[in-house]
Amino acid sequence: MKKIVFVAHDPGGYDAVYPVYEDMRNQMECQLFCIGPSANLNRKFAVRIDMVLGYLHDALKNDEVAVLITGTSWGNHTELDCLKLCQKYNVPTISILDYWSNYASRFRTDIGEHIYPDYYFVMDDLAKKEAIAAGVDEKILYITGHPGLDKFFNTKKTLQPRTVLKKILFLSQPLSSLYGNSLGYNEKTVIVDVINICRELGLKLNIKFHPKDLQDLKIKYRKFEVTGNLEEVLPSYDVVIGMNTMGLLHAVLMGARVISYQPGLKIEDACITNKLGLTKNILTAPDLRQILENVDINNRKNIDNFVWSDGYSVRRVIDKINTIFNARELYDRGNR
Known part of the structure; x- marks a missing residue:
């Protein structure tokens, strides 16, 4: 059975990715890799960076990967290497944004190349608007909310x-x-x-x-x-x-x-x-x-109008992943 592979490096990326993994593992086969700082947040899934790329390379060769889901990081390109490797094998790739900044630069390599996912999940209209202004192709952007915020609601x-x-x-x-x-x-x-x-x-x-x-x-x-x-x-x-x-x-x-x-x-x-x-x-x-x-501090503005404020961001992300996965299954069947 094919697996959904999750990779997180930065703590923010882990916060966005882990709730999705935790829910989806009850539905189908999933594999989570925590590398770099995120490994300190969850030692159960901590692995060396070279092990992730080695595993993914072998799994792709054996047609064992359904979808790759990554966080977005600074100062390390492992997630980008994973995206590039999966795209080489025509496996759908998804990245989940965890903060309203650096929309394009997160995907830029040291030589100036941009390696974008096939699907870029962002939190709300503000994130989508700013991502487009930063040069991200609107066609890959999808508003899903923020999975890491659900627990606070x-x-x-x-x-x-x-x-x-x-x-x-x-x-x-x-x-x-x-x-x-x-x-x-x-x-x-x-x-x-x-x-x-x-x-x-x-x-x-x-x-x-x-x-x-x-x-x-x-x-x-x-x-x-x-x-x-x-x-x-x-x-x-x-x-x-x-x-x-x-x-x-x-x-x-x-x-x-x-x-x-x-x-x-x-x-x-x-x-x-x-x-x-x-x-x-x-x-x-x-x-x-x-x-x-x-004591002049007031943070009482109503937050109910934001997409991510309903506590259902994880569900929206999973629904979109399932749509992607099912569409790919139909495509693969039609080309056998």
């Missing part, structure tokens, strides 16, 4: 905000590795600001590091570190501060007070909670201090 957690702030959670990101200083800020400069402001205001601060954060950064600020899934640790905090991480959207959906802090931002704002009007971009340390001091 299906397990409602109501947080009771306090009028006096005591504990702050900062969500770090490896922005310096991705952008250097081109944004006007990075996690190194922002952490210093947040630590100083929390110290001045007598607030307890914890930092939740990103799996791809630099090890030196983690060691330097390890006394602030908190571990665990965001949905588990979040209820202990009064405010969540981040830069442009997807975790800010997760926190908003769970009912937390959320701040996007991007001091000295030099480019167009890529923070999705700011783009959706759920948060405002705070650009200076004095402004951040004033907001925390006065």
